[in-house]
Amino acid sequence: MSIERICGGVTAAKGFEAAGAVAGVKYKDRKDMALVYSQAPCRLAGVFTSNVVKAAPVLWDRNAVEHSAYGQAVVVNSGIANACTGTAGYECCKRTAEHAAKELGIPMEAVLVASTGVIGMQIPVEKIIAGIEELAKVKSGDIEAGTAAAEAIMTTDTVSKEAAVQFEIDGKTVTVGGMCKGSGMIHPNMGTMLGFVTTDIAISKELLQEALRADVQDTFNMISVDGDTSTNDTLLVLANGMAGNEEIVSKDDRYYQFVEALHIIDETLAKKMAGDGEGATALFETKVIHARTKEEARILSKSVICSNLTKAAIFGHDANWGRILCALGYSGVTFDPEKIELFFEGENGRIQIYKDGAAADYSEEEATKILSEPEVRVVVDMKMGDFEACAWGCDLTFDYVKINADYRS
């Protein structure tokens, strides 16, 4: 049966509550702490950054995903990343979990933590403690509470990012919702920036982790804002089973329906993250079709959306397709440049820009029109096989440089 998009985010699924609060961790006048809480214990799955340098909360959560029987709350702060902070950083995670456990009446092992912001600074723990007390007081299952949490985890993001879907299993309504934040140091690899997905489905821990790990390959791992893989990338899924379906323990039809729903949430959030990349004016999508293998399709599409030169041309609405061909050429995948074809696609149509080893006969005016849309798509036809992949990035703008030349001040 069909999967329907609905309003909301992490509080959309049954039994989930959330809150956002002003804790003054680094920012002064905006929400900078979030809580996600489930009334019932949750199956837990997570994927984390592949960066050798891992932030303290990543180490904490990885341990929880591997060893805790269940999870029930996530405490997040923005402003300071708690990365490269030595033993004091890990101690901060521990005190955060201890205090949240006490306030919420759950075991310390069921509390996850996440941080995002400047690397290298120590978090003032007493502000976190005060923040937790406020969060525990105001948490609720309203849509607005989910949005408050999504706003509290933002750093240079310009909009909060949420998504939710509903479908039926065993005659029960199942909901999957999520939130995430960007928007710089975005080049996830086996993980992502901070993302939190909540669902009331009943599913085994192994299948939840497998579904997450597989889906990340085609969603969060296919976006890039600046090629920098963060020290804090974390994507957690909490499943509390409150939908009332019989627990999914094998790869039956119900499992694949959940996989599809999870994919919609992940892809929606990933695209929102790419489109709101630091300083971005456009979402830049590259779809590679007819590639020899899935892996080659991924490498080719990602190479294009990561090219600084191509990204600057998108900002300038300049149909400088040579840079796209160049980026395909240095991706590491071999192909015959004489055989492939390139297209620009947008709301206003589709035009062919390259074939037979040279420029196609297209109108620069029409190309510029397509490239001026808020969502720009390049389609690359490799003519080599049956595999395809999609990658999402954004344009490279003055504002990206501005944001990152003085981010700490």
Next chain:
Amino acid sequence: MSIERICGGVTAAKGFEAAGAVAGVKYKDRKDMALVYSQAPCRLAGVFTSNVVKAAPVLWDRNAVEHSAYGQAVVVNSGIANACTGTAGYECCKRTAEHAAKELGIPMEAVLVASTGVIGMQIPVEKIIAGIEELAKVKSGDIEAGTAAAEAIMTTDTVSKEAAVQFEIDGKTVTVGGMCKGSGMIHPNMGTMLGFVTTDIAISKELLQEALRADVQDTFNMISVDGDTSTNDTLLVLANGMAGNEEIVSKDDRYYQFVEALHIIDETLAKKMAGDGEGATALFETKVIHARTKEEARILSKSVICSNLTKAAIFGHDANWGRILCALGYSGVTFDPEKIELFFEGENGRIQIYKDGAAADYSEEEATKILSEPEVRVVVDMKMGDFEACAWGCDLTFDYVKINADYRS
């Protein structure tokens, strides 16, 4: 004996002449064609882009380096790259070589060609033909003629790039000189952007190619402006033997002296290219010491100078060292973040910024002072072994975005 730096570039070595001319290939009011010519036939060596998409002149020159008995002239144009131009593009190379051969009285097989500029446009051949006639008329062995050639190959470069050294072999003075151009789409891989080295040394073709191929690994392949490996990267060395030394045919002391001289020229030109990267205000050097292997030292140092976030922080004179640690962490090399140490170095001193897994006790003011210099150096001590490598990049600035948002117009 010692190697001495001298004035000049491609005309420094005996018997080499050069010229620059206004041909109007794409630019209207500036020199856009260059000629390098040797009075005697030259041993030829070259390395080229690893991009699958190779410009027509790259195919032409690669063939010449592999099959021609010798080389005697190089014709270069800026403005249009002659890449992704199909069979018409290769035909253009052929007609250029034919006409230059006729004008200079040498075989067509001894003429090399190179192009740089916009990808995808066809070169107006008649302008090239007229340009060759002008170049053949005005060529000379003066220092100024070398500079005119270096100016003619510039695109978004802000300064021309030349270097020359002299030393003695067998009681004879040997000279090595060169020129190159940047300054965007710079991320050489087994090749480089356009670079031309001339020398009057007598050396076998095999040893000349071997010396070049090895040296490029530590010079041109260690720079990056934007991570985009060009379709046109070409580095040629012409050796005409006019110094009068006995030909070098084995790896004796004389060979290693030449290797050292070539290294000085290559490193000098590569650093000039990085420091004059599109929009750059500073040369950004990263030196990795005490790495486990040479290859790991190269990967680590290059990862730092390629990080957009780090480059933007350098532009902002912001000691945001967390981004450096982050870039080391996602490089693909494994290490213990608690063990390594980071330093900033400049004319105004050296400070430690990271040790024992957290920030060292340094002065932000002093760090900002070092980061405000035109040459900024990061030293990374891996404490794992005996290998080191150096990589050169530049900062990421508003002007980089500006230059590349409307490069074609």
